[in-house]
Amino acid sequence: MSATVTQIDDLKTTPWSGGRSPFNVEYGKMMMWFFLLSDAFTFSSLLISYGALRFSAPTWPSPSLVFQSVPGTSIEHGAPLVFVGLMTFILIMSSVTMVLAVEAGHRNSKKEVIWWMIGTIIGGLMFLSCQALEWNHLHSEGFWWSAIPNKETLQEFFEKGVPFAQQQMTSHQFANLFFTITGFHGFHVFSGVIINIIITLNVLKGTYEKRGSYLMIEKVGLYWHFVDLVWVFVFTFFYLV
Amino acid sequence: MSSEPTEVHHAEGEHGDTMTRKRIWKVFFILLGITCVEFFIALYLVPNGHMAIKVANPVYIVLTLFKAFYIVAFFMHLKFEKVGLVYAILVPILFIIGLILVLTNESHHWITLRL
Numbered sequence: 001m002s003a004t005v006t007q008i009d010d011l012k013t014t015p016w017s018g019g020r021s022p023f024n025v026e027y028g029k030m031m032m033w034f035f036l037l038s039d040a041f042t043f044s045s046l047l048i049s050y051g052a053l054r055f056s057a058p059t060w061p062s063p064s065l066v067f068q069s070v071p072g073t074s075i076e077h078g079a080p081l082v083f084v085g086l087m088t089f090i091l092i093m094s095s096v097t098m099v100l101a102v103e104a105g106h107r108n109s110k111k112e113v114i115w116w117m118i119g120t121i122i123g124g125l126m127f128l129s130c131q132a133l134e135w136n137h138l139h140s141e142g143f144w145w146s147a148i149p150n151k152e153t154l155q156e157f158f159e160k161g162v163p164f165a166q167q168q169m170t171s172h173q174f175a176n177l178f179f180t181i182t183g184f185h186g187f188h189v190f191s192g193v194i195i196n197i198i199i200t201l202n203v204l205k206g207t208y209e210k211r212g213s214y215l216m217i218e219k220v221g222l223y224w225h226f227v228d229l230v231w232v233f234v235f236t237f238f239y240l241v
Numbered sequence: 242m243s244s245e246p247t248e249v250h251h252a253e254g255e256h257g258d259t260m261t262r263k264r265i266w267k268v269f270f271i272l273l274g275i276t277c278v279e280f281f282i283a284l285y286l287v288p289n290g291h292m293a294i295k296v297a298n299p300v301y302i303v304l305t306l307f308k309a310f311y312i313v314a315f316f317m318h319l320k321f322e323k324v325g326l327v328y329a330i331l332v333p334i335l336f337i338i339g340l341i342l343v344l345t346n347e348s349h350h351w352i353t354l355r356l
Contacts, residue, residue, distance in 0.1 A: 015325060023326040033330055044337040052344040056351035064283070081283055088276055096269045099316050103260055218318070225316045229309055236305040240283055241298050 032219045036226045039188075043230050046184065047237055050177045057170045061157040063239050066174075071130075071137035084239045087130045088231065091189075094123025095228040102221045105214025110203060113214060117200040120224065124193040131186050135179070143175045178238060185234055188227050195220050259321055268315045275304050 015022040023030055054060055064080040071083060101116035142149030148171040149157075151164060158167055199220050208214045279301060286292040292300075314320035319327055 015323065022323065023329070024323045025326060030326070033326070037330055037333055040334070041337065044340065048337075048340050048344050051341070052348040052351070055345060055348035056355065058352075058355070064288075081280060085276070085280060089273075092269065092272050092276070095312070095316055096265060099260060099265050100262065102318075103262060103265065106259070222317055225312055228316070229312045232305055232308045232312065236279075236301050240279060240301045 026215055029215065029219050029222070032222050036222060039226065043181075043184070043233070046177075046181050047233060050181060050237065053173050053177065057173065059158060059162045059166050060170050061167075061174045062159060063241070065157045066138075067239055069137060071133035081239060083130070083134065084235060087127055087134075088235055090123055090127045090130065091228050091231050094120045094127065095225055097123060098221045098224045102214075102218050105208075105217040108209070108214065110206070110209055113203050113217060114200060117196060117203065117217070121193055121196050121200065124189055124196065124224075128186065128189055128193065131182065131189075135182075138175075138178070143171075143178070145176055145179050146172060148172055148175055181234060182238070185227070185230055188230065192220075192224050192227050195223065260315060260318065264315065268311050271311055272308055275308050279304055 015024075025033075067084060068078060068080040069076045069083070070079050075082075097116045097119035101113050101120060104112035104116055138144075141153055148154060148168065154164075154167050154171060157171070199216055202208065202216070203214075208216055282292060282297050282300060287294055287297050319330065
């Protein structure tokens, strides 16, 4: 009970001196962060192998020629980036509704959380439908895992003067990588929608109201934003570069 | 043990510097703006020859990293977490940078293998 504070007492107040959580986050939220980190490694490996294969290829299907139609409408040519732009907007928008749900959760406003979560789920479903249309369109052109369009169709996707043998080789790589990476991302969006639905049902049942905190919304929010984050990279490396 | 999560939650609410609705929309418009700039480059500057594709590609990547920063820092709330957690998440990203360096270097050798 002396008034002087020793050096030892000073040290005891640091975050790592024990007696409290140094990261100041709840266990589940920290684990979600670590899971997302491992997921980031998986997506990075896929995207980096895509980059390596594309770097070493003599030519590559031009994104502005492959993705120049708007699936689901009659626009077949001359509209590059329009459809994927819509998809990007939908996903960013659903990220905003998610973070608004988290914000409503901080104020313990059950009704607002429900509406923003429903908005997020609708956004996710819209994105998945767009992706289904996009896949269907590419499939109808002849692209699939280890399948490429016939010679005449294939020529439309390259700059003039690229030999057919090169077109064949890189189109195979393009098709495999495109369907694998957007498929893996789409699978994440799909599971995100399922998780969001489960959490929304829990909110409706009043599980988190009883618990006194809507921290669970933050955890699924982290996952949902991560899916958005990955899309930002997929969008750049498949559609822009 | 059961009181721990709520304690953490209260402590988080106390330091005030968190996401308000105003800030959420601000970040949204930043993300939208950056995406519009990317579209402007891809649909106008590159096709009309104002910008070479070799210049445009690094610009896309820098803009993408900006978007990634805003999503992780604000939407995922990482900017407002304890510095220990921030480093625990960000430092392992160095491994990804390592893999990028290794494989871009490697892919340059694959070109000669293919010839």
